Amino acid sequence: MRGAGGWWRRKSTPAKVETYTRWSFHFFALIYVASIGLPVLGQVTGQLAVWLVLLVCAHAVVCAVTASRALDWTRGRREQPVRTLWVLGAVTLAISGAVIAIAERGPDDDGFDMAVGAVFVGVLTFAAGIGALGVRSRRRVLALVAGFAAGAALGGFPLGYAVPESLVTGMVVLVTAGFLAFTSFFSVWLLNAVYELDEARETRSRLAVAEERLRFGRDLHDVMGRNLAVIALKSELAVQLARRGRDEAVDQMTEVQRIAQETQREVRDVVRGYREADLGIELTGARGVLTAAGIHCEVIGEPGGLPAEVQSALGWVVREATTNVLRHGDAKRCTVAVSIEEERVVLTVENDGMLKSSGGGGGSGLAGLRERLAAVAGTLEAGPVREGVFRLVAQVPLVAPDVVA
Numbered sequence: 001m002r003g004a005g006g007w008w009r010r011k012s013t014p015a016k017v018e019t020y021t022r023w024s025f026h027f028f029a030l031i032y033v034a035s036i037g038l039p040v041l042g043q044v045t046g047q048l049a050v051w052l053v054l055l056v057c058a059h060a061v062v063c064a065v066t067a068s069r070a071l072d073w074t075r076g077r078r079e080q081p082v083r084t085l086w087v088l089g090a091v092t093l094a095i096s097g098a099v100i101a102i103a104e105r106g107p108d109d110d111g112f113d114m115a116v117g118a119v120f121v122g123v124l125t126f127a128a129g130i131g132a133l134g135v136r137s138r139r140r141v142l143a144l145v146a147g148f149a150a151g152a153a154l155g156g157f158p159l160g161y162a163v164p165e166s167l168v169t170g171m172v173v174l175v176t177a178g179f180l181a182f183t184s185f186f187s188v189w190l191l192n193a194v195y196e197l198d199e200a201r202e203t204r205s206r207l208a209v210a211e212e213r214l215r216f217g218r219d220l221h222d223v224m225g226r227n228l229a230v231i232a233l234k235s236e237l238a239v240q241l242a243r244r245g246r247d248e249a250v251d252q253m254t255e256v257q258r259i260a261q262e263t264q265r266e267v268r269d270v271v272r273g274y275r276e277a278d279l280g281i282e283l284t285g286a287r288g289v290l291t292a293a294g295i296h297c298e299v300i301g302e303p304g305g306l307p308a309e310v311q312s313a314l315g316w317v318v319r320e321a322t323t324n325v326l327r328h329g330d331a332k333r334c335t336v337a338v339s340i341e342e343e344r345v346v347l348t349v350e351n352d353g354m355l356k357s358s359g360g361g362g363g364s365g366l367a368g369l370r371e372r373l374a375a376v377a378g379t380l381e382a383g384p385v386r387e388g389v390f391r392l393v394a395q396v397p398l399v400a401p402d403v404v405a
Contacts, residue, residue, distance in 0.1 A: 009388045012330045014195045018075070021187050025067035025130070028180075029060040036122035043115040048106055052119055055095050059123055062091050063130040067184075070133035074188050075195075085134045092127040096120060096151070100158045113160075117169070120155060124148045124173050129180025133188060145181050149174035201294045208289045208326075220267070227263040231256050279303040279311035282318040283336060289322060295331050295351075301338035306345060310396050313376050314338075314347045317394045320369050321349040324392075340398070349392040350385075369394070 011019065037056030040049050066088045069081040103116040128148035132141045153170025161169060234256045241249035280303050290297040303311060318336065325331050331353030339346050370380045378396035385391045 012198065014191075014198045017194045018071070018191055021191050022068060022071055024187070025071070025133075025184075026064050028067075028126070028130075029064040032060045032063065032122065032126050033057055036118055040115045040119065043111040044106075048102055048112075049115075051102060052099070052115065055098060056119060056122070059091060059095050059126070062088055063126050067130050067133055070130075071188070071191075073134065074192065081134055085131055088127060088131055092123055092148075095123050096155060099123065100155060103159050117159065120159065121152060121169060121173055121176075124152045124155075125177045125180060128173070128177035129184055132181035132184045138185075141181050141185060145174060145177045148177055204294075224263060224267065227259050227266070231259050231263075234259070279306065279315045279318065279338070282315040283338075286318050286322040286336060290325065290334055295325065295334050297334045297336065299336045299338075303338050307398065309376050310345055310398065313372055313378055313396055314345065314394060316372055317347055317369055317380070317392070318349070320366065321392050324366075325349075325351050325353065343398050345396050345398060347394040347396075350389060352389055366392075 008016070008019075033056055037053045037060075040052045040056075043049075044052065066081065066084050069078065069084050072078045073080050099116055099120045103113070103120075106112050106116065125148075128145045131144055135141055135144065149170045152173035153166045156166030156169045234252050238249045238252035238256065241252060283299050283303065287297045287299055303314070306314075321336075325334055331351040334349070334351040337346075337348045337350075339348075366380065366382055372378075373380050373394060373396060376396050378394060380392070380394050382392040383390070
């Protein structure tokens with residue numbers, strides 16, 4: 001049971017919806033057999049009952065196979081199952097003909113007539129409903145349902161029905177097959193919508209990362225663009241002065257050296273601003289990014305008053321944990337808590353999406369975090385804590401406890 005539960009939890013939300021949809025149609029086949037085939041045994045006796053039940057079971061198997069291949073086609077995993085649809089139509093026609101032949105050779109009994117009529121209507125109804133999975137055009141779905149309904153009305157005459165009874169049979173197939181076809185069509189639409197929403201969420205996550213990279217690129221461009229342009233101009237001027245043998249060339253190169261050193265300092269400041277993360281800003285950013293990705297994020301605790309080195313180390317933990325939740329998990333909720341326990345700052349990040357890549361915490365990102373935390377005597381623990389829940393706990397000692405108080 002644990003293995004089966006783990007298999008289900010490891011699936012993404014779209015994969016779960018697809019599995020549910022696929023097995024729903026398989027369950028329809030079981031309902032088909034239970035509601036149409038098995039009651040025959042209580043209404044008909046002898047070999048005719050066995051033959052009718054076997055025909056229903058065979059048709060249910062063909063319907064299940066058709067539904068499975070049609071769903072694969074809607075997800076782009078195979079070509080349109082045209083041959084399977086033709087096989088379904090041929091089997092339906094053959095079984096309908098066999099039912100009519102059984103009705104002609106069967107006893108003149110009301111129970112037998114009701115059983116045969118139910119099988120006849122059920123075969124045409126499920127064939128139309130399942131066949132709708134294999135086409136996309138609404139007009140073709142309507143034509144498919146209307147065709148089976150017309151076949152049911154015409155097939156009523158060999159069964160000994162009068163004109164009103166044949167028309168009623170056709171209307172019953174039209175309504176029931178139409179409902180089943182609508183259910184099939186809507187199920188496919190819903191499945192595709194879930195996959196598209198999941199792709200949109202991944203796109204939002206990638207855009208959030210891209211925006212952060214663009215912001216860093218703009219800051220770096222602002223710092224280096226002007227200074228590099230000045231260095232290029234002054235270097236060119238120094239070359240011209242040196243060719244003319246003028247002493248001002250040395251002054252220009254000295255100025256180039258000064259600007260280059262200043263550029264190095266400014267670049268270090270920009271990088272340090274990203275490396276030395278502010279924990280409060282990182283918590284706010286994590287909440288915004290996760291919320292944009294459709295994940296409910298709750299932040300508990302206030303990081304104010306913590307030493308700068310502690311905030312920087314834990315800020316990087318928040319960054320990496322947020323990235324793991326976005327890229328490797330299928331979380332719906334995420335909780336980030338900051339607390340002070342026994343002169344140590346404890347940061348806990350917990351989400352309900354088991355990580356696919358980081359697993360128990362052996363990824364290179366978490367290894368890098370352990371190195372950063374080790375520099376401030378901190379520790380990091382990461383792994384599953386209960387069914388479907390992943391927790392990351394970082395602890396850093398307070399460098400200056402009096403400041404936090």
